[in-house]
Amino acid sequence: MSYENLAGRTAVVTGAASGIGEAVAVTLAAEGARVALLARRAERLDAVVEKIVADGGQALAVVADITDDASVEAAVARIHEAYGTVDLVVNNAGVMIPNPIEQAPVDEWQAMIDTNLTGVLRITGAFAGDLGEAAARGGSADLVNISSVAAHLTGFPGFAVYGATKAAVTHLSALLRGEFSPRGVRVTNVEPGVTQTEIASRLDAEGQEAIGGLVEAFGALSPYELADVVAYVASRPAQVNLRQVMVLPTRQV
Ligand SMILES: NC(=O)c1ccc[n+]([C@@H]2O[C@H](COP(=O)([O-])OP(=O)(O)OC[C@H]3O[C@@H](n4cnc5c(N)ncnc54)[C@H](OP(=O)(O)O)[C@@H]3O)[C@@H](O)[C@H]2O)c1
Numbered sequence: 001m002s003y004e005n006l007a008g009r010t011a012v013v014t015g016a017a018s019g020i021g022e023a024v025a026v027t028l029a030a031e032g033a034r035v036a037l038l039a040r041r042a043e044r045l046d047a048v049v050e051k052i053v054a055d056g057g058q059a060l061a062v063v064a065d066i067t068d069d070a071s072v073e074a075a076v077a078r079i080h081e082a083y084g085t086v087d088l089v090v091n092n093a094g095v096m097i098p099n100p101i102e103q104a105p106v107d108e109w110q111a112m113i114d115t116n117l118t119g120v121l122r123i124t125g126a127f128a129g130d131l132g133e134a135a136a137r138g139g140s141a142d143l144v145n146i147s148s149v150a151a152h153l154t155g156f157p158g159f160a161v162y163g164a165t166k167a168a169v170t171h172l173s174a175l176l177r178g179e180f181s182p183r184g185v186r187v188t189n190v191e192p193g194v195t196q197t198e199i200a201s202r203l204d205a206e207g208q209e210a211i212g213g214l215v216e217a218f219g220a221l222s223p224y225e226l227a228d229v230v231a232y233v234a235s236r237p238a239q240v241n242l243r244q245v246m247v248l249p250t251r252q253v
Pocket of ligand 1: 039040092194199
């Protein structure tokens, strides 16, 4: 796929050390965007940036923890210094820690809320001014939030809190259009279905079995198939906002 009008854009992708975020960063850079890659693992970010640069792209590794105010403030300063105003923000970083509610693992609930919801808010707030400025200059400006089909799934034991954080992201995306759309900034909520990434490998045996069952039943998307969708929505003419995109393996119901 080729998306000509991504050339010259300045993007920030959170969670770009692996999986969907890595694929989005590589894809946007291949289309000529300058891309700041955020995550906590420096080595992984450096490896992705090296790959992008070796292929002729422009990329910047920014080690940051989206759950931490000071870390995000420093990251924003670094990105502004290197690239100036950002016009495409992809809120992709997320964690999934399935657990039965009766175990009351407050720290795990908090980690998902802090990353999947408050982290998204922190990054959105940090770059809201940039997006408004970019749109005011007459260019495209995009906020793309990576939610999940889990925002809608029921009957999937152990994933209630993860699903609740993603439902919050989906609803937040819709509500944020009230603030961003009048300023010419698009907000797109992307809800992936089963996608082959590291996210499941961090789960305990029970969690891996649950996800393994989904992969067996439905197959799985590749992170680059998700990246293709992000590149597509961000490269439409500026007045076209795909507000909500659910992307599933064809067999996933
Ligand atoms: N895979 C699926 O089936 C699927 C389906 C629907 C939705 N999603 C969503 O897609 C997004 C990407 O997930 P993925 O599947 O690509 O999994 P992944 O490979 O585990 O990617 C998650 C990324 O988020 C980063 N991250 C986590 N916590 C962070 C923090 N506090 N600060 C900064 N970066 C952080 C991780 O890097 P560091 O550890 O280096 O920080 C990693 O690069 C998530 O929001 C996930 O919920 C995935």
